[in-house]
Amino acid sequence: MKLLALFLLSCSAAFAxxxxxxxxxxDKEPGNWLTYSRDLQGHRFSPLAEINTENVSRxxxxxxxxxxxxxxEVSPIVIDxxxxxxxxxxxxxxxxxxxxxxxxxxRPLPSDYHSVGFSHVNRGPAVLDDKLFVATLDGxxxxxxxxxxxxxxxxxxxxxxxGYSMTMAPLAIDGKIVVGVSGGExxxxxxxxxxxxxxxxQAWRFWTxxxxxxxxxxxxxxxxxxxxxxxxxxxxxxxxxxxLVYWGVGNPGPDWNGDVRPGDNLYTCSMVALDAxxxxxxxxxxxxxxxxxxxxxxxxPMLFDAQKGGAKRKLIAVANRxxxxxxxxxxxxxxxxxxxxxxxxxxxxxxxxxxxxxAREVEPxxxxxxxxxxxxxxxxxxxxxxxxxxxxxYVATREIGARYFKRDTAYxxxxxxxxxxxxxxxxxxxxxxxxxxxxxxxDLQWEFELRTPPWAGVLSTAGGLVFxxxxxxxxYALDARTGRPLWDFQTGGAIGANPVSFSIEGHQFIAIxxxxxxxxxxx
Amino acid sequence: xxxxxATSVYVILCAFAVHSAPSPQSPFPQSxxxxxxxxxxxxxxAAKLIFESHCALCHGIDGGGGRGPSLGRPKLARAADDEAxxxxxENGIPPEMPEAWFLSKEEIAGLAVYVRSLGNVxxxxxxxxxxxxxxxxxxxxxxxxxxxxGEGSGYGPELTDVGARxxxxxxxxxxxxxxxxxxxxxxxxxxxxxxxxxxxxIRLNEDTFSIQLRDQQGRFYSFRKSELRDLKRLxxxxxxxPYGSALSSAELDxxxxxxxxxxxxP
Numbered sequence: 101m102k103l104l105a106l107f108l109l110s111c112s113a114a115f116a117x118x119x120x121x122x123x124x125x126x127d128k129e130p131g132n133w134l135t136y137s138r139d140l141q142g143h144r145f146s147p148l149a150e151i152n153t154e155n156v157s158r159x160x161x162x163x164x165x166x167x168x169x170x171x172x173e174v175s176p177i178v179i180d181x182x183x184x185x186x187x188x189x190x191x192x193x194x195x196x197x198x199x200x201x202x203x204x205x206x207r208p209l210p211s212d213y214h215s216v217g218f219s220h221v222n223r224g225p226a227v228l229d230d231k232l233f234v235a236t237l238d239g240x241x242x243x244x245x246x247x248x249x250x251x252x253x254x255x256x257x258x259x260x261x262x263g264y265s266m267t268m269a270p271l272a273i274d275g276k277i278v279v280g281v282s283g284g285e286x287x288x289x290x291x292x293x294x295x296x297x298x299x300x301x302q303a304w305r306f307w308t309x310x311x312x313x314x315x316x317x318x319x320x321x322x323x324x325x326x327x328x329x330x331x332x333x334x335x336x337x338x339x340x341x342x343x344l345v346y347w348g349v350g351n352p353g354p355d356w357n358g359d360v361r362p363g364d365n366l367y368t369c370s371m372v373a374l375d376a377x378x379x380x381x382x383x384x385x386x387x388x389x390x391x392x393x394x395x396x397x398x399x400x401p402m403l404f405d406a407q408k409g410g411a412k413r414k415l416i417a418v419a420n421r422x423x424x425x426x427x428x429x430x431x432x433x434x435x436x437x438x439x440x441x442x443x444x445x446x447x448x449x450x451x452x453x454x455x456x457x458x459a460r461e462v463e464p465x466x467x468x469x470x471x472x473x474x475x476x477x478x479x480x481x482x483x484x485x486x487x488x489x490x491x492x493x494y495v496a497t498r499e500i501g502a503r504y505f506k507r508d509t510a511y512x513x514x515x516x517x518x519x520x521x522x523x524x525x526x527x528x529x530x531x532x533x534x535x536x537x538x539x540x541x542x543d544l545q546w547e548f549e550l551r552t553p554p555w556a557g558v559l560s561t562a563g564g565l566v567f568x569x570x571x572x573x574x575x576y577a578l579d580a581r582t583g584r585p586l587w588d589f590q591t592g593g594a595i596g597a598n599p600v601s602f603s604i605e606g607h608q609f610i611a612i613x614x615x616x617x618x619x620x621x622x623x
Numbered sequence: 624x625x626x627x628x629a630t631s632v633y634v635i636l637c638a639f640a641v642h643s644a645p646s647p648q649s650p651f652p653q654s655x656x657x658x659x660x661x662x663x664x665x666x667x668x669a670a671k672l673i674f675e676s677h678c679a680l681c682h683g684i685d686g687g688g689g690r691g692p693s694l695g696r697p698k699l700a701r702a703a704d705d706e707a708x709x710x711x712x713e714n715g716i717p718p719e720m721p722e723a724w725f726l727s728k729e730e731i732a733g734l735a736v737y738v739r740s741l742g743n744v745x746x747x748x749x750x751x752x753x754x755x756x757x758x759x760x761x762x763x764x765x766x767x768x769x770x771x772x773g774e775g776s777g778y779g780p781e782l783t784d785v786g787a788r789x790x791x792x793x794x795x796x797x798x799x800x801x802x803x804x805x806x807x808x809x810x811x812x813x814x815x816x817x818x819x820x821x822x823x824x825i826r827l828n829e830d831t832f833s834i835q836l837r838d839q840q841g842r843f844y845s846f847r848k849s850e851l852r853d854l855k856r857l858x859x860x861x862x863x864x865p866y867g868s869a870l871s872s873a874e875l876d877x878x879x880x881x882x883x884x885x886x887x888x889p
Binding site for chain 1: 849
């Protein structure tokens with residue numbers, strides 16, 4: 101029996117082909133996890149229900165895999181019993197039954213590579229056809245052979261020497277691989293790129309900071325746009341019917357000193373909707389105009405449809421780092437609803453078009469200005485989850501304030517260009533929560549309090565469960581309808597990753613990276 | 624599977640240490656912060672600006688910590704001496720902390736001095752007599768809760784390097800009104816288990832589902848929070864009594880002087 105299982109394992113790996121239709125129809129194969137959020141709509145929801153509210157208390161570790169590096173943030177891809185994982189400039193295939201490594205690929209980091217404002221991490225691969233796609237810290241999009249990990253092609257996306265980098269999982273759409281860049285604290289000019297899946301040739305580029313003569317450039321002054329930031333470091337979502345790619349854009353540079361960049365600073369802190377064929381901007385929505393708090397709008401957007409005003413509307417929702425939850429029309433970008441979901445003191449509300457109404461004295465200052473949330477925001481890069489069965493969005497929420505400082509800064513390529521900083525409030529004055537919000541309105545349904553502001557994403561499942569992790573190493577399951585804790589396990593390492601679920605021969609697994617270890621749990 | 628820790632409590636006898644020993648390091652003496660004779664004295668104002676530009680994102684604008692650890696401590700876990708600190712700044716701690724490849728040797732040396740200054744209170748000239756202060760320390764029962772130079776009981780914070788961490792004004796205030804100067808992360812707990820057992824002690828660790836503490840007798844406890852009837856966080860409370868009225872003004876001077884002279888072991 102074991103031999104047969106091994107044989108089938110090797111066969112399924114050998115013949116793995118992932119045409120775009122398989123990703124498009126992810127619900128037809130609930131045991132696999134074929135794209136960053138499992139589906140193109142950014143739901144991070146698993147239709148698997150073997151593990152459910154009745155039996156989750158019996159969940160046990162099935163295997164563990166040790167990474168060579170600490171602080172792993174990977175969200176694995178799972179295809180027919182094989183996990184594909186990444187680390188900084190590395191990828192590997194693992195047997196989903198045992199956690200044993202099947203192949204590994206590494207690309208050495210150049211000695212003059214420097215991360216500016218983040219650790220050496222990678223949040224996961226993408227898959228399309230017979231290739232696995234990995235974005236590297238030193239700026240290459242690499243296509244690997246799924247079967248062997250051998251390199252098929254690599255395309256240079258950026259110049260790391262001026263502060264660009266890549267940490268996100270690429271997004272595979274029909275025939276193209278879309279990537280975004282890190283470097284928002286280094287005075288980069290951000291962009292989103294698409295590459296042809298077969299050749300690795302660049303298909304299009306969208307600059308997040310418009311150049312002179314382009315619409316939006318009037319929201320900058322002088323040469324500030326050249327170092328205006330607008331990184332794109334979290335994977336977006338895709339609507340295959342509208343053929344629009346939705347991607348969040350990061351903070352303007354310098355972060356905390358807005359004096360050198362008067363204006364709204366488009367398209368920083370915005371959601372952009374791009375034509376998948378051309379990369380042309382279809383619409384944008386700016387959450388935090390002229391941001392001076394480092395509130396990147398880099399989140400996985402959640403796409404869903406709902407009845408609004410008697411008509412079915414295509415919606416897109418984001419729980420933003422600025423502590424507001426937004427619902428927009430994803431065909432037009434029109435503001436539909438929005439409200440705070442965590443403590444915030446920087447805005448008195450949103451106007452009818454969704455633009456924030458600033459409170460008084462919110463700017464960073466020489467002496468420090470106390471504001472909620474802190475620079476890492478009410479949520480950050482880690483994924484929320486949308487559960488189509490409950491109609492709820494689950495958000496790992498950070499309740500934390502900070503004193504923000506403004507300082508002078510000068511641009512020097514490849515170094516910090518931030519213009520200040522913050523002092524967080526002491527740990528006992530901060531906390532976290534998993535919050536369940538009604539997807540269409542942002543109304544709070546329940547919350548589960550966490551000891552400290554979290555860094556882990558959320559998975560919801562058809563088993564009626566919500567999984568997430570804590571900084572203190574707890575991996576846990578909540579009842580998706582009530583938030584009641586049903587199971588927890590101490591992993592021994594801080595959890596700063598997104599959970600996934602898959603099945604092998606009908607048995608469901610839940611996987612999460614906790615610092616140096618990837619755990620797989622099952623009944 | 625949810626761990627079922629019997630019905631409520633298990634007491635972990637104090638048979639093992641929970642803290643790893645910090646690496647040995649020279650006490651503060653400012654001479655160790657000075658540059659080699661050939662170099663100029665460091666420009667601390669410039670170093671502060673560099674810190675705010677390049678370090679504050681993770682360590683906080685005043686070095687109080689954030690995404691990175693607080694630097695406001697006399698002993699840095701990863702830099703036993705000044706050469707190690709300079710090397711650490713220059714080379715970073717891959718993959719979490721970036722290297723300062725863009726700074727000159729002089730700037731790195733200045734930054735190291737500045738970082739050391741964040742966690743080291745400079746020596747002060749104080750009234751009182753440290754020898755008399757030592758006698759007061761011994762007869763006042765301080766060692767029933769504090770360890771100093773390896774002697775005493777570890778219920779309260781260790782005092783071996785308290786003079787490098789706290790200025791004389793803070794030491795005096797703590798002695799007179801300890802509840803006003805409770806250290807960050809020091810939390811007194813009052814717990815009642817579902818079986819009705821009451822436990823009072825200092826929090827050692829806590830996560831969302833469990834909490835660990837130590838009582839005054841040195842016993843360790845670990846609880847599942849779901850198994851507690853009551854968990855009170857006594858913020859603003861301390862087991863330390865105020866000594867303002869128990870000591871004369873001169874005795875207080877002596878004790879402050881003695882504590883301020885405790886700058887850590889070499």
